[in-house]
Amino acid sequence: MTRAIGDRRPTIEDIARMAGVSRGTVSRALNGGRHVSASSLAAVQQAVRDTGYTVNAAARSLATRRSNTVVFVLSEPGERLFSDPNFSVLLPACTHALAEHDFSLILMISATEAERDRVLRYVRGGHVDGVLLVSTHGGDPILPAIDQTGVPVVSCGRALDESLGIPYVSANDREGARQMVRHLVESGHRTIATIAGPQDTPGGVDRLLGYRDILGRRARKRLIVEAADFGYDAGVAAMAELLNRSSDIDAIFAASDSLAAGALTVLRRAGRAVPHDVAVGGFDDSSVAATADPPLTTVRQPLAQVAREMVEVLLAVIRGETVSSRVLPTRLVVRSST
Amino acid sequence: MTRAIGDRRPTIEDIARMAGVSRGTVSRALNGGRHVSASSLAAVQQAVRDTGYTVNAAARSLATRRSNTVVFVLSEPGERLFSDPNFSVLLPACTHALAEHDFSLILMISATEAERDRVLRYVRGGHVDGVLLVSTHGGDPILPAIDQTGVPVVSCGRALDESLGIPYVSANDREGARQMVRHLVESGHRTIATIAGPQDTPGGVDRLLGYRDILGRRARKRLIVEAADFGYDAGVAAMAELLNRSSDIDAIFAASDSLAAGALTVLRRAGRAVPHDVAVGGFDDSSVAATADPPLTTVRQPLAQVAREMVEVLLAVIRGETVSSRVLPTRLVVRSST
């Protein structure tokens, strides 16, 4: 790899000189190769190979007014941040999907108000072509704020307030819950309780709706406990509360795997065998589900696909196409806890 | 917020006109405010506020040849990727630490060879001022490759091959292992086995070294099983193997919490009570440790601090200072499994 003289990075001008063509031809050769003769194209490619040339992103950005960069905004109160198992699947998958379109992903976290301002300043600053927003709680002020910047945005998970009309991609939480509860009913369980997720999140709301869809009037009030969050500790507390309220429960639908894991612990301590005495179903198919004892029956969200479609939708919006939200099917994964 | 005429984003020229000063003065006012009179400064700030002006990052980058951007490269074979609990702590923490210095974080994944090439092209392309490298396996070819680009890099975790002299930040795995094994010895256990991590990773190597440090000649060969990776399944397999080899084991030191969780499952099925019959110690203090049953005694790595120091070291290298690697102390977290 011969370095250009002076050891500064080669520019398009250097390539042009080496290939014996002009700046414009090099630029065309680099961007699709329309209107470039085969010989010029080859010469440019050779020069690029010889020098290890790469276009200067800043210069290109400045000229095109596009950055080929997208920001992934994680808007969560700090505590949830690390525990959310979805995040660690979603993020790499988005990175991957974007890379295929030669887009880069910038990660920003918006847990505090100061961070939110920083994100908004950044987005408004025109640094990115679009925003992938992951925010679990409804009424998140960042949603309308980003919308107002006019920068394309796609949200992960249905916004509780759909009035903004921001496109989203999500798993079908409601139908997923139905699949699980239907499965519990068909397995012969009669008294099916639920540990519902927080009702300020679409996941929490929709999974409870699915539970009610199947059980109808059998969905008795005292069999429903709303957890503070989707975490393990909340599962422990909720399960204790349920055992307190009702002794004849023979199945639990927990709105997340972590909640289910908490329930499992309480049941074991109470001497209730799973699934013999009480069946337990989770949601997410996270790593917790597979490593729980017994391994959890759960509902799998197609997170990798959610990521791919979020990227697809966002890029479409960036191109100026009109798009609509997408809701992807979930799948019941039966293991030994039911 | 009055928009500039024509609804295009305001430029530094617009601000200059509004504030009644020149481009240069605005630029100075924006960057530290040296050599700017109080009245000019105030006028510029007012204009910025009125227009919602933000500097164009591409233009600034082009002029300064710096991007205020760092790339976080996750170099892992795909399977490990999602399961690694450290990643989901490290990444947000790095983002956070960088934000405080007004740096942005770009995430790239280098699982395949094609992805590695993409990362290298990107880094070579001068898109970023530095690289934060997270690579668990030794002999990763991306390390020397990035080093050769001349772009500043800091690695997370000791490189097995230290000949390159790339600065790293890591937890003191060896001493952490010593803390755990010492604790097991002091609790009266006599036959302490270990489920070692893969020996092509610094964590795997150093934690086994720590185990040997304490047990000396008592570290009998048949009490050591090397797991294929740090995951749950490997823990299941390793524990089964250990039970097969030796029946008088009364304590296990597993090189990760997931490995320990796998061991826990096997022990329960074998009818061995934890910690009564067999004590089990993990490593990482990940969410698995807290939700395991019984909750795992483990070794906490100061990951948030690792992230902060990685950023600190990297920024120092970028500024041209000479730095040295840092090894941070771990802490034993005693729960009910020992």
Place this chain on the structure above:
DNA sequence: CTCTGTGCTGTGAGCGCTCACAGTACTTGC
């Protein structure tokens, strides 16, 4: 009163690219 500093300010050049336009050469159809 001149000289040398010490703020502060404006200006030109240039960072490396793309895009529109204006060529040039070579076809093809009549």
Place this chain on the structure above:
DNA sequence: GCAAGTACTGTGAGCGCTCACAGCACAGAG
């Protein structure tokens, strides 16, 4: 034979910023 394409190419301008330089006013020292 010439007109009207078609394919490729070079050039100028400009994206929005920073940086070095030069200019200016005003101070205090000689």
